[in-house]
Amino acid sequence: MTKTKSTKAKTDPSLNQVLLNPAGRVGADYKAWMDYVGGQGLEKALEDPKAIIPMAKEADLRGLGGSGFPTWFKWNAIANQDPERDKYLICNGNEDEPGTFKDRVLLKECPHQLIEGATITAVACGINKIVFYINPHLTACIDAMRKAVEQWQTSDWPARIAEKTGLRIEYRIQPSSGHYIGGEETAAIESVEGKFPFPRGKPPYPSDFGVHGYPTLINNMETLSNVSHLVRNGVEWFRNLGLGNATGTKIYCLSGDVLKPGVFELPMGTPLNDLVYNYGGGMLVGKKLKAVFTGGPSNTILTPKDIDVPMDFESVAARRSALGTGAMIVVSQGTGIVKKVAEYISFFAASSCGQCPSCKTGTYYMSLLLNRIGTGQGTRSDLDSLINLCKILPGSGRCHLVNGAVKVLDSSLYHFMNEYEQSLLKVEG
Amino acid sequence: MAKGIPYNIALKHYRPQADRPMPRMEFGEELLHKYHPDYIRENCIDLTVGVNAGDPCHRQLAEVLQGDSRIDEADLAGSPEIETDVLVIGGGGAGCAAALEASLAGAKVILATKLRLGDSNTVMAEGGIQASVEKDDTPQKHYEDTLKGAHGELDRKLAAQMVMDGPEVIRWLIQQGMQFELDQYGDLMTRRAGGTSAPRVLYFRDYTGLEMMRVLREAVSNSNIEVLDYSPAVELLSDDSGHCAGAIFSSLKDYKYILVKARSVIVATGGIGRMHLNGFPTSNHFGATGDGLVLAYRLGAHLRDLDIFQYHPSGLAYPPHLAGTLITEGVRSAGAYLLNAGGERFIDELKPRDYVASAIIRECAEGRGVYAGDGKCGIWLDTPSIELREPGIIEKRFPKLLHLGTKCGIDPRKQPMLIYPTLHYQNGGVIIDQDGASSVPGLFCAGEVCGGVHGRNRLMGNSLLDIIAFGRRAGVAAAKRAHGFGRGPKKITIEHLRNFRRELMLANMPLTRKSPLLFPVYAKFDDDTDYDGLRKKLKIGLSNDQD
Amino acid sequence: MSIDSENLISLRINGKDISAPKSHSVIQALWYAGYPRVKGVGCLQGVCGSCRVLVRRAGSTKVTTELGCELLIEEGMDVHFLIYPTPPHQSYQLEDIRSSWEVQAKFHEIFPEAEQCRHCAGCTTTCPKGIDVERGVELASKGRFSEAGELFVECVMCNLCQTACPEMIAPNHVALFSRRVTAYFHIRPSNLINRLEIMRKGGLKVIE
Structure with a gap:
């Protein structure tokens, strides 16, 4: 955290209010966290564990890893499982997709915020095994988490929780495989079981049959990091954080051709142009915005006419895109969309786990065709072929990887068809 | 064609039976004269243009031989030029064998192929490869069988060379990594080909060609031979003395012409099945359109036997989507009968192919065939009979047949397959010597594009031997010629095209028909800019939008 | 019908x-x-x-x-x-393998990815010929080349398994290598060798 940014944070009340609040970014320092707001949320949670899930429901806390799925619903499913059985919580920090870099900040700078949030969640759902599932490339984060978990375990919290709820919570840090696909829920379960992260077919859902067959809850790091603050400050406070109908805050990852790329925690529903032109400092000198790749980047591309879109799940969906992880990759005029999309599709092709040939071969072919067109070797039939792949492939995989790849490709075809056509091989008459 | 007994009725009356008596009828040449498609008089004309003017030729083949070039001098402006010692045109068995040998001899080799490396008739060959290796067999017997099958009308030197090369060819193939069926002692197993005096066909299941081709393809792609795929040859180049000096390719990848200058050129472009002579279905690869014949002929190479083709007796006749697909002669060699709709045998199944094919055509013409609909007739290949005699043989020896059956919804172990002759092989072609050299200096040919090795009728298993034997010889000879060349060809021209065009005009031949064909007519290659390297009909955004 | x-x-x-x-x-x-x-x-x-x-x-x-x-x-x-072919990315010469004792070591030099198989079964699923591709790769990795090759009798080198493999293994080429070394090192038919020997000494000439 540089000086200038923290000054900015002080002067702008909307920026970095909660999760990334400079005062709370204390690293793996238990005492500093407790001196800040640590323990307040958990204290409240222990007073009335049953109130937590309804709180999450009223606060409209969502899955912030990309799905936007109501968190309380998943929690409920776990809470309703047989209390005698082991239950797992996987804190998903596999973060590997292009343009997303928020979990690493939370893990490294606010590990106790996550541990407390996860613990409250465990209390709410009767979970006794918490797994912090972290991308192995984020070594500093893993170190911070190791230290923080150690501090947590030697604190008096575990004993107090056991006394109050009967739960003896085990904490474990599990570096993931580093494969992008390992971020998928069921793939994460496989990985935690020590296997290759192959996505499983659903059903059975993780809440019924997860790690080693036990009920398992999987939440993103950002979602869980919110929990202690929500419980501490209450539903009203949380709802007021958001703009419009949206609640809470969201960490946006801004990258691409902007002046000041970075991580910005802003009210959920902050308009895209505010992020780009205000917080991001606007476009690089002389550049004009051409498109924004959101989420994974496995979503529909946003174009300048969408620049006013409030960045919450519903509003972005209304523009036929998706908020995803909150990654906003800004692309300026002069950037070749075909090459950009080719870059992302080849990421998906390299990330496909291999179980579904339609996904692996499908993304491979998309990538091959895009590279042909992007390098001026493509023909009309290559383009036709690309268009057709977008029709035939969706839904053919066990997980959503191929759908995401198709989505970004399809929308680039929709918005930038002329650019594709101009890139085609010129056949002389 | 007279209608026969409808398929369903004939099938209902079919009963599997292990043994059936051999028909007592004896047939001579008149069977061929009456029923073999080569003898359809109105389809045979005399060539009027080129070095073979006056020779008989099939009408459809004559049309392309006497067609006009696809290119002009102007088309070549700005085309990239590559230079090499040896240029091989064709990526099938003969082409790969030639390229491997030329490369081994130290020559820089470019191999150009119309589609992908290995796309060829070789990959589809099933029955096997002849080589006299059994103790009671000799090259002499092999030679005599070949001569007899050919009705005596072959180039004896070539045939003798081929049979003498046989055992060494097999050794070479094994050293490339090709597998053959072996007995319990590790010896090569043999089976009999129609019209032969000894079991001599070495084989690998009914995938002999597939096994050969995948091994040769792998050998080529792991060598330093440069492969130009998706590059059909549209014309040969000549130097100022009329010798062959390279070729022009039309790349299907970037729609540009490529000029390859070479000290020696080996044409190994295969046959003509996809011209569907006399309206027959074919067992040939999609790319078998006789391009090499056209190219060589325009450059002045002598051809022979242009009116003689082989119709393989057992091409699938039903279901229609796989019509023409080959069923190996190995099935008959293993004892499968041919039965007409009445369930009777009508010929010795192991007579040479031209006799058997003619007999099938006769049965159908005289109403004893099985009617398969759409005007198509056929007769039964009685596969259940061999299964009755030796349970399990089909699965073990003929996996391709079994797979074909699955695709047809027919279990060949229980139900006979309906077959009809399919256009299989071009017996004639470019005249060569034992080193594959044509009558044009610098132009070598190998494989099916050549004539004279098999005379009027080829025996099963002799084509795979032919392509490897002469492919290798051409490769060695071409490399040798390239070494003795000194500096590269001084000037390359397409002067021979101008001469040929002049001849066409003087003979009042139309210049409307362009050749070589490159692809079968029904693939509509010339209609689509995206597949058309020839840039004649430009329509941006064509893509056939109907919706 | x-x-x-x-x-x-x-x-x-x-x-x-x-x-x-x-x-x-x-x-x-x-x-x-x-x-x-x-x-x-x-x-x-x-x-x-x-x-x-x-x-x-x-x-x-x-x-x-x-x-x-x-x-x-x-x-x-x-x-x-899917019209574009996938060229093989490995290269080897059978002549470079000095003896059959070295085949397994050479195999892993030529196909280092083969050991990385993650057993997703994508190659087997995609094979239009119904070959147990994954098993073939596993057998080859263990040096059981003859067995591995035998599974691939019907392989037509369509390369679908190659594009389906997330570890960039080229299973069809693995199998073809297996088949080739089996022939190269182990097919030594006495009937053929005997015939070649007689002909080498000038026997069995053809009289035209």
């Missing part, structure tokens, strides 16, 4: 809506409807591996890989041609 083909079937091939008689293969249907198709067409008998297609059948989300020449059209089918 009616043999005369009258009923037309509607399907979509490469994004084009077409109708063709029911007895047609995918490629034939395309030609029947008047569309050009050159690339991705080969032997038309299922042995060259050129006509690879993705297929989605009516009412299903599943997409399978098949060979277009052998695939009969079905109502509501959606077909997509």
Whole structure:
């Protein structure tokens, strides 16, 4: 955290209010966290564990890893499982997709915020095994988490929780495989079981049959990091954080051709142009915005006419895109969309786990065709072929990887068809 | 064609039976004269243009031989030029064998192929490869069988060379990594080909060609031979003395012409099945359109036997989507009968192919065939009979047949397959010597594009031997010629095209028909800019939008 | 069973809506409807591996890989041609393997990825010939080349397993290597060797 940014944070009340609040970014320092707001949320949670899930429901806390799925619903499913059985919580920090870099900040700078949030969640759902599932490339984060978990375990919290709820919570840090696909829920379960992260077919859902067959809850790091603050400050406070109908805050990852790329925690529903032109400092000198790749980047591309879109799940969906992880990759005029999309599709092709040939071969072919067109070797039939792949492939995989790849490709075809056509091989008459 | 007994009725009356008596009828040449498609008089004309003017030729083949070039001098402006010692045109068995040998001899080799490396008739060959290796067999017997099958009308030197090369060819193939069926002692197993005096066909299941081709393809792609795929040859180049000096390719990848200058050129472009002579279905690869014949002929190479083709007796006749697909002669060699709709045998199944094919055509013409609909007739290949005699043989020896059956919804172990002759092989072609050299200096040919090795009728298993034997010889000879060349060809021209065009005009031949064909007519290659390297009909955004 | 083909079937091939008689293969249907198709067409008998297609059948989300020449059209089918071949990325010469004792070591030098198999079974699923591809790779990795090669008798080198492999293994080439070394080192037929020996000494000349 540089000086200038923290000054900015002080002067702008909307920026970095909660999760990334400079005062709370204390690293793996238990005492500093407790001196800040640590323990307040958990204290409240222990007073009335049953109130937590309804709180999450009223606060409209969502899955912030990309799905936007109501968190309380998943929690409920776990809470309703047989209390005698082991239950797992996987804190998903596999973060590997292009343009997303928020979990690493939370893990490294606010590990106790996550541990407390996860613990409250465990209390709410009767979970006794918490797994912090972290991308192995984020070594500093893993170190911070190791230290923080150690501090947590030697604190008096575990004993107090056991006394109050009967739960003896085990904490474990599990570096993931580093494969992008390992971020998928069921793939994460496989990985935690020590296997290759192959996505499983659903059903059975993780809440019924997860790690080693036990009920398992999987939440993103950002979602869980919110929990202690929500419980501490209450539903009203949380709802007021958001703009419009949206609640809470969201960490946006801004990258691409902007002046000041970075991580910005802003009210959920902050308009895209505010992020780009205000917080991001606007476009690089002389550049004009051409498109924004959101989420994974496995979503529909946003174009300048969408620049006013409030960045919450519903509003972005209304523009036929998706908020995803909150990654906003800004692309300026002069950037070749075909090459950009080719870059992302080849990421998906390299990330496909291999179980579904339609996904692996499908993304491979998309990538091959895009590279042909992007390098001026493509023909009309290559383009036709690309268009057709977008029709035939969706839904053919066990997980959503191929759908995401198709989505970004399809929308680039929709918005930038002329650019594709101009890139085609010129056949002389 | 007279209608026969409808398929369903004939099938209902079919009963599997292990043994059936051999028909007592004896047939001579008149069977061929009456029923073999080569003898359809109105389809045979005399060539009027080129070095073979006056020779008989099939009408459809004559049309392309006497067609006009696809290119002009102007088309070549700005085309990239590559230079090499040896240029091989064709990526099938003969082409790969030639390229491997030329490369081994130290020559820089470019191999150009119309589609992908290995796309060829070789990959589809099933029955096997002849080589006299059994103790009671000799090259002499092999030679005599070949001569007899050919009705005596072959180039004896070539045939003798081929049979003498046989055992060494097999050794070479094994050293490339090709597998053959072996007995319990590790010896090569043999089976009999129609019209032969000894079991001599070495084989690998009914995938002999597939096994050969995948091994040769792998050998080529792991060598330093440069492969130009998706590059059909549209014309040969000549130097100022009329010798062959390279070729022009039309790349299907970037729609540009490529000029390859070479000290020696080996044409190994295969046959003509996809011209569907006399309206027959074919067992040939999609790319078998006789391009090499056209190219060589325009450059002045002598051809022979242009009116003689082989119709393989057992091409699938039903279901229609796989019509023409080959069923190996190995099935008959293993004892499968041919039965007409009445369930009777009508010929010795192991007579040479031209006799058997003619007999099938006769049965159908005289109403004893099985009617398969759409005007198509056929007769039964009685596969259940061999299964009755030796349970399990089909699965073990003929996996391709079994797979074909699955695709047809027919279990060949229980139900006979309906077959009809399919256009299989071009017996004639470019005249060569034992080193594959044509009558044009610098132009070598190998494989099916050549004539004279098999005379009027080829025996099963002799084509795979032919392509490897002469492919290798051409490769060695071409490399040798390239070494003795000194500096590269001084000037390359397409002067021979101008001469040929002049001849066409003087003979009042139309210049409307362009050749070589490159692809079968029904693939509509010339209609689509995206597949058309020839840039004649430009329509941006064509893509056939109907919706 | 009616043999005369009258009923037309509607399907979509490469994004084009077409109708063709029911007895047609995918490629034939395309030609029947008047569309050009050159690339991705080969032997038309299922042995060259050129006509690879993705297929989605009516009412299903599943997409399978098949060979277009052998695939009969079905109502509501959606077909997509995969025309570009995948060149092998490894290179080896059989002559560089000095003896059969070295084959296994050489194999892992040539195909270092083969050991990385993550057992996703994608290669086996995608194989249009129903070969247990994954098992073949496993056998080859363990040095059981003859056994591995035997599984691939029907392999037409369509390369679908190669594009399906997330570890960049080229299973078909692994198998072909297995088959080739088996022949190169272990096929020594005495009948052939004897014949070659006689001919080497000048015997068995042909009199024309």
